[in-house]
Amino acid sequence: xxxxxxxxxxxxxxxxxxxxxxxxxxxxxxxxxxxxxxxxxxxxxxxxxxxxxxxxxxxxxxxxxxxxx
Amino acid sequence: xxxxxxxxxxxxxxxxxxxxxxxxxxxxxxxxxxxxxxxxxxxxxxxxxxxxxxxxxxxxxxxxxxxxxxxxxxxxxxxxxxxxxxxxxxxxxxxxxxxxxxxxxxxxxxxxxxxxxxxxxxxxxxxxxxxxxxxxxxxxxxxxxxxxxxxxxxxxxxxxxxxxxxxxxxx
Amino acid sequence: xxxxxxxxxxxxxxxxxxxxxxxxxxxxxxxxxxxxxxxxxxxxxxxxxxxxxxxxxxxxxxxxxxxxxxxxxxxxxxxxxxxxxxxxxxxxxxxxxxxxxxxxxxxxxxxxxxxxxxxxxxxxxxxxxxxxxxxxxxxxxxxxxxxxxxxxxxxxxxxxxxxxxxxxxxxxxxxxxxxxxxxxxxxxxxxxxxxxxxxxxxxxxxxxxxxxxxxxxxxxxxxxxxxxxxxxxxxxxxxxxxxxxxxxxxxxxxxxxxxxxxxxxxxxxxxxxxxxxxxxxxxxxxxxxxxxxxxxxxxxxxxxxxxxxxxxxxxxxxxxxxxxxxxxxxxxxxxxxxxxxxxxxxxxxxxxxxxxxxxxxxxxxxxxxxxxxxxxxxxxxxxxxxxxxxxxxxxxxxxxxxxxxxxxxxxxxxxxxxxxxxxxxxxxxxxxxxxxxxxxxxxxxxxxxxxxxxxxxxxxxxxxxxxxxxxxxxxxxxxxxxxxxxxxxxxxxxxxxxxxxxxxxxxxxxxxxxxxxxxxxxxxxxxxxxxxxxxxxxxxxxxxxxxxxxxxxxxxxxxxxxxxxxxxxxxxxxxxxxxxxxxxxxxxxxxxxxxxxx
Numbered sequence: 001x002x003x004x005x006x007x008x009x010x011x012x013x014x015x016x017x018x019x020x021x022x023x024x025x026x027x028x029x030x031x032x033x034x035x036x037x038x039x040x041x042x043x044x045x046x047x048x049x050x051x052x053x054x055x056x057x058x059x060x061x062x063x064x065x066x067x068x069x
Numbered sequence: 070x071x072x073x074x075x076x077x078x079x080x081x082x083x084x085x086x087x088x089x090x091x092x093x094x095x096x097x098x099x100x101x102x103x104x105x106x107x108x109x110x111x112x113x114x115x116x117x118x119x120x121x122x123x124x125x126x127x128x129x130x131x132x133x134x135x136x137x138x139x140x141x142x143x144x145x146x147x148x149x150x151x152x153x154x155x156x157x158x159x160x161x162x163x164x165x166x167x168x169x170x171x172x173x174x175x176x177x178x179x180x181x182x183x184x185x186x187x188x189x190x191x192x193x194x195x196x197x198x199x200x201x202x203x204x205x206x207x208x209x210x211x212x213x214x215x216x217x218x219x220x221x222x223x224x225x226x227x228x229x230x231x232x233x234x235x236x237x238x239x240x
Numbered sequence: 241x242x243x244x245x246x247x248x249x250x251x252x253x254x255x256x257x258x259x260x261x262x263x264x265x266x267x268x269x270x271x272x273x274x275x276x277x278x279x280x281x282x283x284x285x286x287x288x289x290x291x292x293x294x295x296x297x298x299x300x301x302x303x304x305x306x307x308x309x310x311x312x313x314x315x316x317x318x319x320x321x322x323x324x325x326x327x328x329x330x331x332x333x334x335x336x337x338x339x340x341x342x343x344x345x346x347x348x349x350x351x352x353x354x355x356x357x358x359x360x361x362x363x364x365x366x367x368x369x370x371x372x373x374x375x376x377x378x379x380x381x382x383x384x385x386x387x388x389x390x391x392x393x394x395x396x397x398x399x400x401x402x403x404x405x406x407x408x409x410x411x412x413x414x415x416x417x418x419x420x421x422x423x424x425x426x427x428x429x430x431x432x433x434x435x436x437x438x439x440x441x442x443x444x445x446x447x448x449x450x451x452x453x454x455x456x457x458x459x460x461x462x463x464x465x466x467x468x469x470x471x472x473x474x475x476x477x478x479x480x481x482x483x484x485x486x487x488x489x490x491x492x493x494x495x496x497x498x499x500x501x502x503x504x505x506x507x508x509x510x511x512x513x514x515x516x517x518x519x520x521x522x523x524x525x526x527x528x529x530x531x532x533x534x535x536x537x538x539x540x541x542x543x544x545x546x547x548x549x550x551x552x553x554x555x556x557x558x559x560x561x562x563x564x565x566x567x568x569x570x571x572x573x574x575x576x577x578x579x580x581x582x583x584x585x586x587x588x589x590x591x592x593x594x595x596x597x598x599x600x601x602x603x604x605x606x607x608x609x610x611x612x613x614x615x616x617x618x619x620x621x622x623x624x625x626x627x628x629x630x631x632x633x634x635x636x637x638x639x640x641x642x643x644x645x646x647x648x649x650x651x652x653x654x655x656x657x658x659x660x661x662x663x664x665x666x667x668x669x670x671x672x673x674x675x676x677x678x679x680x681x682x683x684x685x686x687x688x689x690x691x692x693x694x695x696x697x698x699x700x701x702x703x704x705x706x707x708x709x710x711x712x713x714x715x716x717x718x719x720x721x722x723x724x725x726x727x728x729x730x731x732x733x734x735x736x737x738x739x740x741x742x743x744x745x746x747x748x749x750x751x752x753x754x755x756x757x758x759x760x761x762x763x764x765x766x767x768x769x770x771x772x773x774x775x776x777x778x779x780x781x782x783x784x785x786x787x788x789x790x791x792x793x794x795x796x797x798x799x800x801x802x803x804x805x806x807x808x809x810x811x812x813x814x815x816x817x818x819x820x821x822x823x824x825x826x827x828x829x830x831x832x833x834x835x836x837x838x
Contacts, residue, residue, distance in 0.1 A: 007576035007655055011586075014659045018666040021707075024699070025674070036703065070498045071752050076549055083545040087538045090599060094534065097605040098527075105520065105604060107527040112785050115792060145795070168523075173374045173795050174456060176612050180679040181695055183608035187521045189457050190373060190792045192785075194523035207692025211612035211681035213367050215374065215797065216290040219686040 003057045009050065016046040106186050110193030115171055118142060124169060128239040135162040137238075143168060143175035143188040145215050151208050151223030158200050158225070159233040165197045176211035179225055187212060203229040243741050244322060244642040250331045251321045252643045254338055258314030259636070259643070261342055262307045263726060266629075269302035270719035277668070277712025280687060281705035292685035293365040293797075294355035300368030301352060304624060305387070306345045308474045311632045313341070313394050315477045316421045318639065319484075320398045323415035324405040328397060337393035344386030351380035355797070365797040367683065369467070370443070372459045373792040378447040385439050388432055395425035413750040414758050416497055417484055423504040424476040426764050427469055430771060431512045434465030446794065455790025457524045458782050464515035465775060472511045474624050478631040479503070482551050482588060484743055485638060489581040490574055492558025494746035495550050498753035503550075506543040508763045510536055513774030520607050524785060529778045530604060536774065537602045544595060551588060557747070579654030583634020586662040587627050594622030597673060612683075615676025618669045626665050633722050634658055640729055641738035648739075649728035653721060661718040668711025671704045680704075 004012075020043035024034045072080075097103045118124040127140040127149050137158055142149045150156050158164045168177045170188040177194070178185045186194040210221035228237065245252040272295040278284040279292055287295065321328060328334050354362035354377070364376035370384075398421055402414070414422065438459045445451045487494045494500065516533035519525055556570060564570030575581050597619040600606055610616065637654050641647055648654060678694040678701070680687050694701050756762065 004572070005576060007578075007582065008572060010655065010659055011576050011582060014586075014663050017663050018670065021666070021670060028699075036699075070754055071496075071748055072499070073496075073553075076496075076499070076546075076553075079549045080546065083542055086545075087541055090538050090541075090603065091535055094604050098531075103605045105527055105530070105608070106523055107530075108524050108781070108785075110523045112524070174371045174460070176681070178612065178679060178681065180692055182679075185521060185608050185611050187519075187523065189460070189523055191455070191790060192457055192522075192524040194521075205692070207679075207689060207694075209679075209681055209689060211683075212371075213293060213296075213374075213683040215795070216293060216365065218293070219289060219684045222689045222691055224691045 003061045004054045009054045012050050013047065016043060016050065020046060104197050106194050106196055110167060110169075110195040112191055113169055113193055115169070115190035118169070118171055123167070126239050129157060129237060130240045131238050132165075135159075137162055137164045139164055139166050141166060141168045141177065142171050143177060143210065143214075143221075144171040145173065146210070146217040146221040148177070148208060148210075148221070148223045151225070152221070155205070155224040155226040156208065157228050157237045159237075160200060160203045160227050160230050162200050163197065164200050165195055168194045168196075173214050174212055175214045175221070176209075178209050178211045180207035180209060182206065185211070200227050203227045243645060243738060244318065245645045248321045248327055251317055251328055251334070254331070254334050255314040255318050255639075255643050257338060258310045258317070259640070261345070262310035262314065262632075263723060265302040265306035265310065265345070266719060267723050269299050269307060270716050272296075272299040273303070274712045274716035278709055280685060281709045282686070282688065283705070283709045289685035291356055293367070293683075294352060294363070296683065297355075297365050297367050298349065298352045301348060303629070304368055304470075304474070306349070308477075308624065308628060308632070309387075309391060310341070310345075312473065312477045313338070313391065315480065315632075315635070315639070316394070316398060316424075318643070319417040319421050319480060320401050323417035324401055326401070326405060329400045329404055333393070333397050333400075337390045337397060339390075340393065341387050341390030344383045344388075344390055347379050347383030348387065349383075351377045351383060363797050369463060371463070372443060372446070372454045372456050373795050375447055375794040375796045378444060381439050381443045381447055385436070385444065388436055388439075391428065392432070395429060398422065398425060413753065416494075416500060416746070416750065417480060419501055419758070420476065420480045420483070420504050422760060423508050423763070424473065424480075426760060426767065427476075427508045427511050428473055430508075430764070430767055431466050431469030431473075434462040434515075435467075438462035438466075442789075451789055453789050453791050453793055455782065455786040455788065456792050457522065457786055458779070458788070458790065460522070461516070461519065461525070461779065461782055464518045465512065466515070467518060468515045469511040471620075471624065472507050474628045476504075476507065478587070478628045479547060481631055481635045482547065482584060483554075485635065486551060486581070486584045486588075487554035487558055488743050489578060489584070489638065490555040490558030491562040492554060492560075493744040495553045495557065496748040497746040497750045498748060498757065499546060499550055500746075501750075501753055501757045503543040503546050505757060505763050506540075508767050509770060510540045510543075512767065513770045514540060516774075516778060517602055517604075520604050521611050524782060525778055526781070529774075532774060534602060534604045536770075538599075541595070541599070544591075548588075548592065555585070577651065577655065578637075579648075579651055579658050580634045580638040582655055583637070583658035583661075584631050586658060587630035587634065590622050590630070590662065590665060591627035594619055594627060594669075598623065610676050612681060613676035614672045614680045614682050614687075617682050618672030618676055621665060621669045621672065625669070626661070630658060630661050630665075633661070636722075636726060638739060638741075640726065642741045644730060644732075645734040645738055646729055646732040647735055649725050649732060653725050657718050657721040657725065660714055660721070664711045664714030664718060666711070667707045668715065671707035671711065674699075675701070675704045675708070678704075 020039050023042055024039050027034050113121055113124060123140045124142055127142050130138045132138050139156055139158065141151060141156065168186055168188045169192065170190040172190060175188040177188050184196060184198050186196050188194060204227050206225040208223040208225050210218060214221065275287060276292060276295055276299060279287060351362055351364040354360040355365050362377045364380035366374050366376040370376060402418065402422060442454050442459050446454050483494055483500045514533050514537045516525060516530055517537045520530050559570035559573045562573045564573030600610065601619060637648050678696055680694055
């Protein structure tokens with residue numbers, strides 16, 4: 001896995017917020033009314049995904065990257 | 070001057086977007102006939118509105134079959150008519166709103182619609198709206214007009230044709 | 241290696257002083273901002289709704305005028321001294337304009353804040369647009385006039401520096417940063433004539449009682465003659481940083497110097513003849529004039545779209561220099577740890593979103609749906625409130641070390657601060673846009689009405705309110721962290737190399753730019769001609785229709801609203817008995833009006 005810097009991790013986490021909030025608006029355009037809980041769940045899923053990539057990148061860094069950083 | 074190939078493509082796209090935006094508005098104005106606030110309303114003296122032939126007695130005037138003029142005065146902090154009694158118009162009619170202000174600059178917004186204009190003292194704003202289904206709409210001032218601005222509100226009532234009667238028009 | 245403060249110690253002091261004023265205004269303005277966000281959403285009401293408008297006026301004036309413009313004069317002073325590589329002609333002139341601007345801003349702020357104290361007979365609750373015939377205390381207008389004249393003197397200072405430099409370098413191209421400063425100031429000189437005429441010839445004499453009446457449409461049109469270019473006056477410092485500093489922070493260099501010049505020339509030409517697009521809904525201005533303003537406005541998208549390309553291309557180049565690869569993977573190679581870079585990148589991204597909502601505002605007919613609704617502050621909190629403000633805060637993390645010789649107190653805290661701003665603004669401006677589509681008005685202490693509710697398509701009004709309140713709190717928190725970080729930086733000890741302040745040459749250098757781009761006199765002349773074409777007829781018809789001085793007497797925003805409320809109550813009560821109406825709603829309206837009396 002590619003190693004992710006803590007700063008990039010923080011910025012990506014910030015980006016999940018508008019994505020989760022606006023997903024509901026987009027669903028609304030297509031006539032699907034998601035409850036507010038759905039936003040929370042989507043946000044948690046996104047956070048889990050990013051955290052997983054971050055942690056995996058720390059545990060199994062690519063060989064060349066591990067040697068340079 | 071050296072311009073990168075991708076940048077030329079981007080420039081062309083940008084110009085297309087701009088021309089497209091202007092074209093849609095032009096189509097809306099000419100093709101779909103969306104009327105916008107212009108200078109047709111003319112001028113009035115804000116200090117002597119009560120001597121004005123129409124604003125002297127603001128309200129709904131019938132001007133033709135299914136055609137009405139509504140004269141509204143905005144003032145700190147009410148609409149007349151609108152606040153103490155609703156603006157009343159019949160369903161399925163064409164209504165021209167004439168809005169002016171007796172004191173400072175106000176806004177006139179029928180909530181949830183695009184019937185929206187500024188009320189500037191000395192000027193008369195006119196907007197023509199097509200009224201269909203009966204119903205009640207909120208009316209609010211959307212330009213800061215003084216310390217009780219947030220209390221300036223009213224309503225517009227679209228009355229069913231069957232309930233429409235003489236007492237609802239001024240003339 | 242010597243940085244700015246070592247080479248230009250006198251100029252560095254002026255820039256630091258300007259930034260200090262800007263940051264004080266930012267702190268006060270942000271505090272009022274969060275109070276308003278909580279008040280209008282009905283989460284926490286610690287002030288009277290009457291005082292809401294005092295805070296709103298202060299919020300607008302302190303942030304949109306004082307914070308942005310003081311940062312601008314500081315940044316431009318830095319850019320002029322740095323890029324001409326010479327001190328300013330006479331530092332006393334520099335301190336003179338700083339003093340005049342600060343005095344003017346303080347007078348205006350005092351006049352506004354006096355409105356919070358009923359015992360002081362002074363008030364300026366006219367909001368930052370100060371539309372007559374609402375009338376503020378004369379000190380407010382006088383302060384604004386002094387502030388504007390101060391900015392003119394600052395412009396003159398930089399043009400004098402240009403003249404000295406030109407004397408010694410007759411054949412050189414104007415350095416890019418100086419070119420940006422000079423073109424921005426030309427735009428400013430042309431556009432502030434409107435507000436200066438309005439304030440000096442009409443509003444000051446009128447507030448002093450020397451003239452009885454004003455023509456409200458005329459002063460309003462003169463305000464907007466200035467009111468749109470001022471938007472670009474806020475934006476140009478951000479563009480200066482995006483073009484000349486951001487590519488360097490990303491690890492590369494600017495893509496094209498000539499195109500940067502083209503963009504700034506376009507802003508000189510097109511910024512002013514567009515102001516009527518703020519008046520699409522005004523009576524007394526013919527549709528044709530509004531259409532011309534709209535066409536110009538749409539073409540003004542062009543320089544911003546070009547900027548988007550150049551800036552993204554420069555940043556991508558930087559990422560590839562740092563070893564980034566792939567179509568999108570290079571994004572991961574950017575220096576996200578650097579708050580200056582991350583802040584500017586997030587600001588630029590949000591500017592793209594704000595630009596799209598601006599296209600809706602600019603559309604003459606769709607504008608009717610959102611005019612004066614919450615959509616509009618939603619839009620400008622993305623543009624001036626993020627593209628400009630966040631870029632300025634981010635830029636501070638790179639500039640302050642050069643100005644003080646001290647390293648930034650904490651870069652991780654800085655990173656957290658810019659990210660917090662981004663998240664807070666996503667919540668707030670997104671909810672404001674949606675609220676605006678429902679018709680919720682802007683500039684209102686209590687957007688909760690007796691007669692009706694706002695109908696929502698998706699979600700609920702309560703949710704929108706909660707997002708606005710949450711966003712407002714996060715933004716305020718971000719400002720507090722920023723101010724702490726800046727103060728702590730100022731308190732550090734000086735070091736030898738506080739920051740890498742080199743700016744590499746652009747990939748396509750200025751030698752490829754046509755010489756005509758540097759012909760400032762030509763662009764000024766064309767800009768003036770365009771303004772004359774766009775404004776002569778509308779202004780002539782406004783004056784012919786309503787008279788130069790009009791017929792609107794003053795409506796002072798006095799400390800007491802008692803007389804007005806009494807008049808409104810008597811109208812309501814006299815209307816009530818004779819008319820077949822819902823008595824309950826009248827009573828409610830009466831109660832509502834009575835509430836506002838202190």
